[in-house]
Amino acid sequence: MFDTMTMTKVVGGLCGTFLVFLLGGWAGDIIYAGGGGHGDHAQAYVIEVASADDAGEVVEEVDFSEIMATASAADGEGLWRNCRSCHSLEPGVNSTGPSLYGIVGRTVGSEDGFNYSGALVAVADVWDADHLNGFLENPKGYAPGTAMGYNGMRKIEDRANLIAYLDSLDD
Template sequence: MFDTMTMTKVVGGLCGTFLVFLLGSWAGDLIYAGGGGHGDHSQAYVIEVEGADGHDEVVEEVDFAAVMATASAADGEGVWRNCRSCHSLEPGVNSTGPSLYGIVGRPVGAADGFNYSGALVAVADVWDVDHLNGFLENPKGYAPGTAMGYNGLRKVEDRANLIAYLDSLDD
């Protein structure tokens, strides 16, 4: 039933089918792509949209001091979940990262028993609110060479709430 001639016809039929699909694809590209995909790709027509003047959206700078004035330590406790896998809130108990108890106002690199990478000392002397804000937003960008592998908190409100929470612990 399946001799060499039959197998040759089956393989030839499959190859012919694929060839028809390939040629159909090329023909469709020529018809619908407008020019076969070669050369300069220009738009055939422009649709004018009311109010679209081509300007990018302007990012408004937020005054961190104003956000910090309204920060909630209770909301910061919820943000703390991002930090607790590497840091502790118990004085002198270090984990992957140093203990954050009393961090606000503490000299940089001063947690007892923790071996710092040295990159932090170059950017600040004391962990005040502004330095914490900059570091929490983008740790690797704020202190290049830091060993902290966290990408940062993008929302300014989250950073302010977390700093308020950390500041409330050592009262």
């Protein structure tokens, strides 16, 4: 089946293919690496790119207490749908997360019958509006090691409205 002539054809075909690839690589280097006689010509045009220092847009820091003063509990009730899959509003009824009834002003990690992850205790002593704002913005960033798998609320107005709604539920 494999005689000398067949083996010679196969080896010749492989060598020819390898030679084509080598010549193609050599031609590509000449064309694209500047070996084709382009020399030291100046670039035809330059695109100006703004640096990080020239961002142009200045983000104004807003005090959360000012936003909290204008927060709407009615709007926060609509935002509750993000939380209800893991939390409840009934006192003492825990689910995947602890009950959020009376959360504003409650001691951190104090809901009876819920096993907290321990990362929250290092964050604050009491859940006030500022601590809830920071936690709701980015739970994993605010309390590293927390078991809460929520990515957070990006809009500060939404966080204020939700906190106002949760604050309106208890006495």
